[in-house]
Amino acid sequence: MIAFVIRRLLQSVLVMLTVAFISFALFRYVGDPVLIMLGQDFTQAQYDTLVSELGLDQPFYLQFAKFIVAALQGEFGISYRLARPVAQLIMERLPATLELSLVAAILALCIGVPMGVYTGLHRESWLSRFFLTISLIGVSLPTFLIGILLILIFAVQFGVLPSFGRGDVVKFGTWSSGFLTTSGLKALVLPAVTLSLFQLTLIMRLVRSEMLEVLRTDYIKFARARGLTNRAVHFGHALKNTLVPVITITGLQIGGIIAFAIVTETVFQWPGMGLLFIQSVNNADVPVMAAYLLLVGFFFVAINLVVDLLYYVVDPRLRVDRGAASGH
Amino acid sequence: MASRSALGRLLDSDVFHSFRGNPVVVVSAAITAIFVLAAVFAPFVTPYNPYDLAGLDLNDAFTPPAWTAEGSARFLLGTDDQGRDVLSTIVFGARVSLLVGFCAVLFAMTVGITLGLVSGYVGGAVESVIMRVADVQLTFPAILIALLIDGLARTALPRDLHSEIALYVVIFAIGIANWPQFARTVRGSTLVEKNKEYVQAARVIGLHPGLIMMRHVLPNVLGPVLVIATLSLGFAILAEATLSFLGVGVPPTRPSLGTLIRVGNDFLFSGEWWMTIFPGAALIILVLAVNLLGDWLRDALNPKLR
Numbered sequence: 001m002i003a004f005v006i007r008r009l010l011q012s013v014l015v016m017l018t019v020a021f022i023s024f025a026l027f028r029y030v031g032d033p034v035l036i037m038l039g040q041d042f043t044q045a046q047y048d049t050l051v052s053e054l055g056l057d058q059p060f061y062l063q064f065a066k067f068i069v070a071a072l073q074g075e076f077g078i079s080y081r082l083a084r085p086v087a088q089l090i091m092e093r094l095p096a097t098l099e100l101s102l103v104a105a106i107l108a109l110c111i112g113v114p115m116g117v118y119t120g121l122h123r124e125s126w127l128s129r130f131f132l133t134i135s136l137i138g139v140s141l142p143t144f145l146i147g148i149l150l151i152l153i154f155a156v157q158f159g160v161l162p163s164f165g166r167g168d169v170v171k172f173g174t175w176s177s178g179f180l181t182t183s184g185l186k187a188l189v190l191p192a193v194t195l196s197l198f199q200l201t202l203i204m205r206l207v208r209s210e211m212l213e214v215l216r217t218d219y220i221k222f223a224r225a226r227g228l229t230n231r232a233v234h235f236g237h238a239l240k241n242t243l244v245p246v247i248t249i250t251g252l253q254i255g256g257i258i259a260f261a262i263v264t265e266t267v268f269q270w271p272g273m274g275l276l277f278i279q280s281v282n283n284a285d286v287p288v289m290a291a292y293l294l295l296v297g298f299f300f301v302a303i304n305l306v307v308d309l310l311y312y313v314v315d316p317r318l319r320v321d322r323g324a325a326s327g328h
Numbered sequence: 329m330a331s332r333s334a335l336g337r338l339l340d341s342d343v344f345h346s347f348r349g350n351p352v353v354v355v356s357a358a359i360t361a362i363f364v365l366a367a368v369f370a371p372f373v374t375p376y377n378p379y380d381l382a383g384l385d386l387n388d389a390f391t392p393p394a395w396t397a398e399g400s401a402r403f404l405l406g407t408d409d410q411g412r413d414v415l416s417t418i419v420f421g422a423r424v425s426l427l428v429g430f431c432a433v434l435f436a437m438t439v440g441i442t443l444g445l446v447s448g449y450v451g452g453a454v455e456s457v458i459m460r461v462a463d464v465q466l467t468f469p470a471i472l473i474a475l476l477i478d479g480l481a482r483t484a485l486p487r488d489l490h491s492e493i494a495l496y497v498v499i500f501a502i503g504i505a506n507w508p509q510f511a512r513t514v515r516g517s518t519l520v521e522k523n524k525e526y527v528q529a530a531r532v533i534g535l536h537p538g539l540i541m542m543r544h545v546l547p548n549v550l551g552p553v554l555v556i557a558t559l560s561l562g563f564a565i566l567a568e569a570t571l572s573f574l575g576v577g578v579p580p581t582r583p584s585l586g587t588l589i590r591v592g593n594d595f596l597f598s599g600e601w602w603m604t605i606f607p608g609a610a611l612i613i614l615v616l617a618v619n620l621l622g623d624w625l626r627d628a629l630n631p632k633l634r
Contacts, residue, residue: 149608152596
């Protein structure tokens, strides 16, 4: 167990270092930060002074080390576009993205799992077929089109929900929340539904296929032979055993939500990190891009690590398998 | 080996019978074929060439679809803000979307198959490194990887150079985002094939490993690759549309379906819905058809489900 945890931790650190390296290379070598800071008129002497002040004449590995130390302290430099510290910009945008992602994840789970169980248990019913057809369309519909369609129906046609922004927010220190005002909640509906739809279909299909698989196993047959009620077999035995892969995939899907939040935030002009990132890409705002890359990389590595460790804790069979098959 | 007998074998195969017995799949295949043909012969099948500046008339701008009250019989699906025929822009847009989709999948396939074959056949440290990289990359959503590569290229390359090669950058970004699936599948099949007698025989007579991989192992691992390629095509088209919608995809001079939707989206609130809805519908129908084909192919080629 300890060996596994250590190996997994080392791997995470390695991935994080790679991400940090890409981020650093971007920050340091894309565009000349000195030229950007000096503006139009400067002498060679001014240029050289600033280079040595910023430490850009130091060897490469020292610069990289300094970059990592600064990043660990939350120092990501100044945004070229907005002329404000990147860390501050990101902290302002973080609550919007996290609240949106959280609501979308809850929606996807609370609707996706029951739909999956139902379609798994009643394979032939028309409602299952209907769900499956919908889910196929859901997979084929790009997130941004879902958003546009929802805007067209609910904002343009009926005018019941706002089509952009977060509505009114309440401030708690550095955290701004849209959960506590009516306009904030209303503004949340369309983006959250848009963002959750893809994950919802994915979770539903996963739960369905896992249910079908488990229902074929011997212990289910045995449970039925013992005369247990359908309810006990389906929920006590079958559903319980599908949960391990579902937890894993759902955990990994949180990452997917962060990625698709970029698209959703662009459609709805939701003032989160994703929108900030896209605006930075379009304006070559390198420090923000580098910081976003690092932050998202960190989220992913952390989520994966937690999911892997959870998997290991939840499923006792793995402890034996991993030991025997560690050569793989 | 004659092509006629190959065709005869195809027409008599299980796969073909399962194809004929499934109307949804036949329709999907037909839709995909229509899209591909229309895209290839776009200049010949569209009523107008939307990017021929001489043929544009700004007086035609914002004409609604033909069946509405203000519509004109000349423009079946209406016109956009520049007076371009929406139907024609959709066909030309599908051309770019399909081009990027096919090239990206081809690129991902080439990289994935090569790395998968090598890691499966050679094994050892090479295999560990390749598969670790694939594992790590798979933990990040493909669309995010494509977006990052595209965004980095946009920032790193000089503006003129970038707009010139933007199409290739998008193909590269989506292709790279997609290679691990191919590599994993090919590696798995290669591990199985490697120990079969025909491969061992080829090795015993002293053939070069590269030759064994290409001539003997490769043809036997292509089945699953075909399935993944079809499913990836749907993903690649969607990814391109998403990137273009975000404004970081193909250049505006060669609009894809995603670009059309992005441009049309600006006019959604002023009531010109046809500029968004029709390209959007075309995109959905195309991707749905490709995905249905891929789903069917996966089931048809999977002996476990027969």
